[in-house]
Amino acid sequence: MMTRRAGEDEPARWVEPGQTLRAGELTAVWAPDDRHEAMRDLSRARLAAKKDLQGKRQQIISLMLRLGRIYPGKKTWGPAHMDWLMRQKLGHGEQRIAFEELMEAVRQESERVTRLEEAIREAVPERSLAEVVTALQAMRGIDLIAAVAVLAELGDLTRFQNPRELMGYLSLVPSENSTGDRLERGGITKAGNGRARRILVEAAWAYRHPARAGREKQAKVAAAPRRVREIDARPKTGAAPDEQTEIAVANPRIRVCSPTSSGPRPLLCTIHAVSNFTRVRVERGYRVRCA
Numbered sequence: 001m002m003t004r005r006a007g008e009d010e011p012a013r014w015v016e017p018g019q020t021l022r023a024g025e026l027t028a029v030w031a032p033d034d035r036h037e038a039m040r041d042l043s044r045a046r047l048a049a050k051k052d053l054q055g056k057r058q059q060i061i062s063l064m065l066r067l068g069r070i071y072p073g074k075k076t077w078g079p080a081h082m083d084w085l086m087r088q089k090l091g092h093g094e095q096r097i098a099f100e101e102l103m104e105a106v107r108q109e110s111e112r113v114t115r116l117e118e119a120i121r122e123a124v125p126e127r128s129l130a131e132v133v134t135a136l137q138a139m140r141g142i143d144l145i146a147a148v149a150v151l152a153e154l155g156d157l158t159r160f161q162n163p164r165e166l167m168g169y170l171s172l173v174p175s176e177n178s179t180g181d182r183l184e185r186g187g188i189t190k191a192g193n194g195r196a197r198r199i200l201v202e203a204a205w206a207y208r209h210p211a212r213a214g215r216e217k218q219a220k221v222a223a224a225p226r227r228v229r230e231i232d233a234r235p236k237t238g239a240a241p242d243e244q245t246e247i248a249v250a251n252p253r254i255r256v257c258s259p260t261s262s263g264p265r266p267l268l269c270t271i272h273a274v275s276n277f278t279r280v281r282v283e284r285g286y287r288v289r290c291a
Helices: 017-022 034-066 079-086 093-126 130-136 144-154 163-169 194-208 215-223 226-231 264-283
Strands: 174-176 185-188
Touching: 034 093, 034 144, 093 130, 093 144, 130 144, 130 264, 144 194, 163 264, 194 264, 226 264
Parallel strands: none
Antiparallel strands: 174 185
């Protein structure tokens, strides 16, 4: 192993790996296997298809806005909105061709997203992290696709000793420009995995409101162990990031801070605790029911 200290001009010197290991200068890394990389490629393909779909929809909205066609309803891209779009009469044939091509592109991209999401659902039970995916779905703001995307990007979360290491890995920590007695900190560095960070920020918005679960979400919550539901109480209470996982069930009416860069950090603590608890259950022979 060749090493060179910063600021030194002498040639690099050979250092035995065992010497650096005993000195604690080596950092363990996690290398994903082929199966995990394949799942990550599938998750990223779905993310790319979703982005393409949003782009095509935005083109249609911009075309209608430029022509002065304003949809009177509230929810766009539902059955009522699609019916309204199909009833639009354009004055020029060129515009009609462009509009029809955009509508066909939206239909194709929607089918593409549906196929990729179905492939993800079929592949999850065969994964080694399937139990963790099921447990994460008990949390607010996280469904099957979001849980798979987070685990596909981050891998096995048990390799992080504490939530602070996970936050640093995702660059959800403040930047620092300090020297001497001067301490200056800025916004988050955003140097980590942007895909996982975006999903976590979006999921944190769900904790602005009191906890209300529909029938579909209730089934996912019931499939998770009771301890996972108790751990999920931490973001509702606004607990500190370094708090231990031993926490009681909080009042579901308690709200937390707005989900800015500080919002995902309590959520990351919960995800880290849920992942560690689920992996321990799997190692002991317990199984989590798949929702």
